[in-house]
Amino acid sequence: MRDDDTIDDQGARRGMTGRSDDTPSSVQVGVLGEARTRRSLRTRLGGLVNLRRRPARTRVALAAGVLCCLGATAVAGAQALPAERADDRAGTEAALAERSQQAASRAEVRTPVTIVPDATPASPTTASPTTAAPTPSATRTTRPKPRPKPKPRPKRIVPVAGLDQAQMDNAKEIVKAGRAMGVPRRALVIAVATAMQESNLYNYASGVLPESQNYPHQAIGWDHDSVGLFQQRPSSGWGEVGQLMDPAFATRAFLNALLEIPGWEDLPLTVAAQAVQISAYPDLYAQHEWRATEVVAAVLV
Incomplete structure (x- = not known):
């Protein structure tokens, strides 16, 4: 059912x-x-x-x-x-x-935006570094350093009386050393004339003393051990070899011996020179007196 x-x-x-x-x-x-x-x-x-x-x-x-x-x-x-x-x-x-x-709207030309700065005035207690008045810095005037004066070059004397430049330079050394000693002009003429006779105003070394050739020289002689402008001999007590090869030292040695001769100023040049040099040819100094006088005058100008 x-x-x-x-x-x-x-x-x-x-x-x-x-x-x-x-x-x-x-x-x-x-x-x-x-x-x-x-x-x-x-x-x-x-x-x-x-x-x-x-x-x-x-x-x-x-x-x-x-x-x-x-x-x-x-x-x-x-x-x-x-x-x-x-x-x-x-x-x-x-x-x-x-x-x-x-x-498409973003691709359109854009109008630039002008940014207006803040117009709020700065606090009077805080000074802006851009608006602060610059502090004038002290200007230091530097003076240019003075240039050192160049050393005066030694006056080059034009050779006179038939001398060459080497002879004239040696004559100048004789006059310079005599002026430093304060001797009168007559002593300078006697010294130059004596050097003209002894070495022809050349600084001689000696072939007998090889040591003398180690110093500046302009010729070599063979007259015993005589050296220098005045042909002074170390063996006679004039000085060491190196000292006598120095024109200034040799000149002082000659003038000191001349000044010890009593009345040298009134003696003839050849007598005064011979009293110092004691040469075998005493009369030969006189021939150089006029040339010596001209050379000394040219150096003292």
């Missing part, structure tokens, strides 16, 4: 199934959206859960109805999908168009 409750219940489910037959069209499904579809699915799934409480026939009938509803929903969703994709495509195209307009 049939159970009326079961039949009625089947009828009730068929009514629910019948309501599922009123599935909205593809247009309506697209408009109603995903919410109504989800709610319909939950309703049908709930029916499947309750099948376990129903008799076998009722469960079979309800399962068949649910499957039919699911198939209809799938077909409707498949029909509505292109419409939804079309709506999405339209929305995407609209968004792209809006972005392109924004990019």
Whole structure:
């Protein structure tokens, strides 16, 4: 026998199934959206859960109805999908168009913005380093250092009385040494004339004393150990070899011996020279007196 409750219940489910037959069209499904579809699915799934409480026939009938509803929903969703994709495509195209307009607006020429600095006046207690009045620095006037005066070059005396430059330079050394001693002019003439006779105003070294050749010299003689402008002999006590090779030292040695002769100023030149030199030819000094006088005058100018 049939159970009326079961039949009625089947009828009730068929009514629910019948309501599922009123599935909205593809247009309506697209408009109603995903919410109504989800709610319909939950309703049908709930029916499947309750099948376990129903008799076998009722469960079979309800399962068949649910499957039919699911198939209809799938077909409707498949029909509505292109419409939804079309709506999405339209929305995407609209968004792209809006972005392109924004990019175009960004590509337009922009008006430069002028930044106005803050016009708030600075506090009177704090002075800005840019507005502070510069403190004048003390200017130091540096005077140029005076240039050192160049040392005066020794005056070069033009040779006179038939002398060459070496002879004239030696005569100058004799006059210079005599002036340093403060001797009178007559003593200078006697000294120059004596050197003219003894060495011809050349600074001689000695071949007998090889040591003498280690000093500046202009000729070499062989008259015993006589050296220098005045041919003074170290063996006679005039001085060391190196000292007698110095024109200044040799001149001082000669003049010191001349000044020791009493009344030398009034003696003839040849007598005065011979008193100092003690030469084997005492009369030969006189021949150089006039030349010696001219040379001394040229140096003292």
